[in-house]
Amino acid sequence: MSQQVKQNILAELEQLPLIDPHTHINPHSAASTTLADIMGYHYYTELAHSAGLPKSQIEEEGLAPKEKVGRLVEKLDDLDNTVQLSWLIEIAQEFFGFQDDKITLANWESLYDTALSKMNEDNWEQQVLKQSKLEQVYLTNDFDDPLAGFDTNLYVPCLRTDDLVFHYTKSATRDRLAKATGVDAGDAGSLKDAIGKLFSHFTKNNARACAISLPPMFSPQQVSAAAVDPILKKVISGSELSCDEANQLSCFIFWSLAEFCAEFKLPFDLMIGVNRRVYEDGVFQGQDLYDSRTSLFQYKELFNAFPTVTFPVSVLAQTSNQELVSYSWIFPNVVTNGHWWYSNIPAHIEQDTRARLQAVPQSKQIGYYSDMYKLEFALPKFAMYRRVLSKVLANDFVIDRGWSEERAINLGKTVLRGNVERIFGGL
Amino acid sequence: MSQQVKQNILAELEQLPLIDPHTHINPHSAASTTLADIMGYHYYTELAHSAGLPKSQIEEEGLAPKEKVGRLVEKLDDLDNTVQLSWLIEIAQEFFGFQDDKITLANWESLYDTALSKMNEDNWEQQVLKQSKLEQVYLTNDFDDPLAGFDTNLYVPCLRTDDLVFHYTKSATRDRLAKATGVDAGDAGSLKDAIGKLFSHFTKNNARACAISLPPMFSPQQVSAAAVDPILKKVISGSELSCDEANQLSCFIFWSLAEFCAEFKLPFDLMIGVNRRVYEDGVFQGQDLYDSRTSLFQYKELFNAFPTVTFPVSVLAQTSNQELVSYSWIFPNVVTNGHWWYSNIPAHIEQDTRARLQAVPQSKQIGYYSDMYKLEFALPKFAMYRRVLSKVLANDFVIDRGWSEERAINLGKTVLRGNVERIFGGL
Amino acid sequence: MSQQVKQNILAELEQLPLIDPHTHINPHSAASTTLADIMGYHYYTELAHSAGLPKSQIEEEGLAPKEKVGRLVEKLDDLDNTVQLSWLIEIAQEFFGFQDDKITLANWESLYDTALSKMNEDNWEQQVLKQSKLEQVYLTNDFDDPLAGFDTNLYVPCLRTDDLVFHYTKSATRDRLAKATGVDAGDAGSLKDAIGKLFSHFTKNNARACAISLPPMFSPQQVSAAAVDPILKKVISGSELSCDEANQLSCFIFWSLAEFCAEFKLPFDLMIGVNRRVYEDGVFQGQDLYDSRTSLFQYKELFNAFPTVTFPVSVLAQTSNQELVSYSWIFPNVVTNGHWWYSNIPAHIEQDTRARLQAVPQSKQIGYYSDMYKLEFALPKFAMYRRVLSKVLANDFVIDRGWSEERAINLGKTVLRGNVERIFGGL
Numbered sequence A, B, C: 001m002s003q004q005v006k007q008n009i010l011a012e013l014e015q016l017p018l019i020d021p022h023t024h025i026n027p028h029s030a031a032s033t034t035l036a037d038i039m040g041y042h043y044y045t046e047l048a049h050s051a052g053l054p055k056s057q058i059e060e061e062g063l064a065p066k067e068k069v070g071r072l073v074e075k076l077d078d079l080d081n082t083v084q085l086s087w088l089i090e091i092a093q094e095f096f097g098f099q100d101d102k103i104t105l106a107n108w109e110s111l112y113d114t115a116l117s118k119m120n121e122d123n124w125e126q127q128v129l130k131q132s133k134l135e136q137v138y139l140t141n142d143f144d145d146p147l148a149g150f151d152t153n154l155y156v157p158c159l160r161t162d163d164l165v166f167h168y169t170k171s172a173t174r175d176r177l178a179k180a181t182g183v184d185a186g187d188a189g190s191l192k193d194a195i196g197k198l199f200s201h202f203t204k205n206n207a208r209a210c211a212i213s214l215p216p217m218f219s220p221q222q223v224s225a226a227a228v229d230p231i232l233k234k235v236i237s238g239s240e241l242s243c244d245e246a247n248q249l250s251c252f253i254f255w256s257l258a259e260f261c262a263e264f265k266l267p268f269d270l271m272i273g274v275n276r277r278v279y280e281d282g283v284f285q286g287q288d289l290y291d292s293r294t295s296l297f298q299y300k301e302l303f304n305a306f307p308t309v310t311f312p313v314s315v316l317a318q319t320s321n322q323e324l325v326s327y328s329w330i331f332p333n334v335v336t337n338g339h340w341w342y343s344n345i346p347a348h349i350e351q352d353t354r355a356r357l358q359a360v361p362q363s364k365q366i367g368y369y370s371d372m373y374k375l376e377f378a379l380p381k382f383a384m385y386r387r388v389l390s391k392v393l394a395n396d397f398v399i400d401r402g403w404s405e406e407r408a409i410n411l412g413k414t415v416l417r418g419n420v421e422r423i424f425g426g427l
């Protein structure tokens, strides 16, 4: 019975047009141009590297796209079990009519060529959007992005702030900020002014969120302008900061972002838990890991200080999910947001979804985002999520709690789509 | 097959009369008098608040019970998915003949009135006890509770000690202790005497446990009288303690409690992991959360020092459950105790129950307690637990290990009822 | 359907001959001689002790084997639910024709006698190997083991190094090292020479791994010879080391082991997370527990520094499994290794296996080892693992991902057997 109920729910959820509330899409080049754009996604390069393909083979300068794909295909058998590879197969099957179960030395060239000819069609981007039922795609924009030359109602800007908070000591960051805002931010006051100009620019261009990824040990605190002024002076004079000073500066900028989120009524996406460059010889974007010893308790002051700011929170470690559930159940301004990166596999999504659906108000859950770099990935990633969601709705709600399928489907629609509109703003 | 086996086991477990080994029942007013007593439970107020109902609406001074229920009903749809709301619906259906799936603006007044007329019946409390198959209900008594005016064999006292351990620096606590014991506790010796008098009073009145909830960072250590005497002097003189001094004082009092548990042969319920007042603007009892970075390793010295004291341990974070399983598997004096608060949802109960049943001696597991404030909640909470327990017994024991249903049912009865009697003492 | 698919997969996996890549078998006395060898396994003594059997009863000097078994039998009913007891029943049924579900006061003597007569047969060891389909059994050898007098192709040596890293301050350890190597290791240089001789001796005798168990707080760092020389002087002079000095010494020796693993091309098994002697009055081998607050982030420098060394990593706490999955997915030299000790129960194996199979390249997963002390335990332990593995393959791959049974079976064979050969070297 369970399987049939799941299928019934899934069939309904598959009809729902989607808003993807967090991606890394380049709006000027949203879809792929060759299969190398797809297989160059860090999941495949890092897994192939992990399975033994040398980095030099993967990242060789001037490597032609087809040659790159050919090299990666040699390692695909080692990754055959991974859910990430199943995304690739699903892309091949759904978009390119691929008929086999595996991409092999025997069939990859034909797949490559088919993909190339599809991608060369005039309206490939629109085809992908349509077939994926994507109505809106949220971006991750550098703070100095001009946000020009694309339809911001289709590709919705979000202000990404990692560089400001964690790399403000680099002169390149400061130069970019000065250039983007026209403000020479030499003290706390002018730095805040500059940040305010970014919010103004972004919200004028339909931005729907401010966003940041955070290391496990970060614990935001309010820092006064008086405390940060001498630190900023040291930065500008080129002196090295102590760990404590660097942290105070990060806290000051972070807190300022939250203040502007309140002022500009922007949700502040927190993506908590990543350590950057843990594996220094890893491939591009395949170097980051985490320390699961982190807690939302570190955000106590922030959540208390900004009751009017909505914080959609993503956690990297599955061991943080129960805290996310509990903090969302208690704090009105904390909502659960998707299944991020190392937690984005069915084994974790299933447990995390069960706990969220059982204990967080349904209006406070953003079910999923794709985190994709190329448009083609929304389809298999949302498909994976919908299958897990349907399974949980079937087992925990229809079978265990006696709900009608219709009622379970409505719950599914709320977390998959309705809340995205309500929390970030609609179409 | 799995569903049928589960139903067979469940049907048997539902026949079993219950002892509820941890509640917050007021024995002088055990049952509810209006639906507001039920819907005023912090789970509903905090979830409604989290979903957007202002605190001022919920906690308005002089708010009439019916008006309070009406306001909460407006937010129930947002909580429809939560298991906590399913408790409410089950109460309405089982006790008040409620026929619908949801409590809505259209039907709540009729439910309110039906509940009111049932609660006004002379023997409502007895009706609830009988329908819930409750034979005994353990209390959580303030240390200065006179324990008079109720049947301590039905409502069994337990000595709650949070105030002594964590709020002894408040003069109100010291005044209450002096008044309750007639001892003016000015040094370590007299403080111990006073605590001894509490144990004497409680055990004379059929107390079955000493109990305390503990913050994640607490790590009990033995502290000498000589070390604590000067600290007590500072307390009495009204000086502020340093963090270290406050911790030493807490440790001294905590350790003394363990010593008296040994002397008076009382189990010591440890409820590990709560941070109080994390969300300061939360509703009443809806302000506490946790930091999951805690370990039973912090209790190593305690468990070694008191081999004759049984420690029924509850953990707040699901990530602590494996440690609880392992420590109970190794330490004769550690037993698993229920599914507490943020872990009291089926997604966590199921995983936690599986691990406990697979690796802790069956004689060392207290399956469940309701933690209720009003009698009506034992029924849906124990019902939820029994369903999960039956599912685990069916899948892990009957199907996966080939047990007979009867054998699985006996295991269920042991953790649900038998161990409560054996560990805390029988009827 | 799920059950049938699982059975089909299981039937195939049961045909596969096994290599057991981590045990504590004594090659000179691999099989049991009485049932007391089996029931004396720490799982039964510690669980019986935890359930109330006094240590003095279990470890009485001169206790006859049959009497010991008789005493343990009295507590078996309390352990009836544990998966560890199911191993015992399965041994009794599979090896000794035991027909009952439980070992009781009424039937244990007959079981004891049957077992005794089987174990007395000339070729009992070979019978067990054959019935268990064991082709090779890896050992855990003291660093000064002569490795003589047994077939190292059947019983494969592994160099266990806990004593060197964590007990080098004990003169007994240093004496053993001197005796084993002929090197008087008075400074960093000669200590390295001595360790090199151990690697030479072990690899000459077919050793396939260096191995160590590590406490949760250990974080390996490179320490220079110059820094460790004065510390070694203090050790030899009999002075007590500070915590920091002891840690530096441990790090130096540990790092040297990793260097020799690189030179001798040996995998380095890391078993991360155990605290020794937490329960000091526990029975033999029943005193160790853990603090789940540990992270693979602590091994960042090690994994970066030794790209040519394969690190098969076992984690003790289930909460570490996601990190293990993620680090294995990113680092080419990290592979997942079995389900260790407190995580070796179906509830945890199932979740851990799901995550590993969904996200780690299939070529980088060592499915299981028995960790046994007596040969008879490989059968029930591998049987338990195969059942869980088959369930996961059936549900997650055949049903959820549409794989053929054959494809799922091949994945099972890879993690159960193929990778052991590939990673440690074949027969």
Ligand SMILES: [Zn+2]
Pocket (backbone or CB within 6 Å): A022, A023, A024, A140, A371
């Ligand atoms: Zn992202």
Ligand SMILES: [Zn+2]
Pocket (backbone or CB within 6 Å): B022, B023, B024, B140, B371
């Ligand atoms: Zn309570």
Ligand SMILES: [Zn+2]
Pocket (backbone or CB within 6 Å): C022, C023, C024, C140, C371
């Ligand atoms: Zn071992």
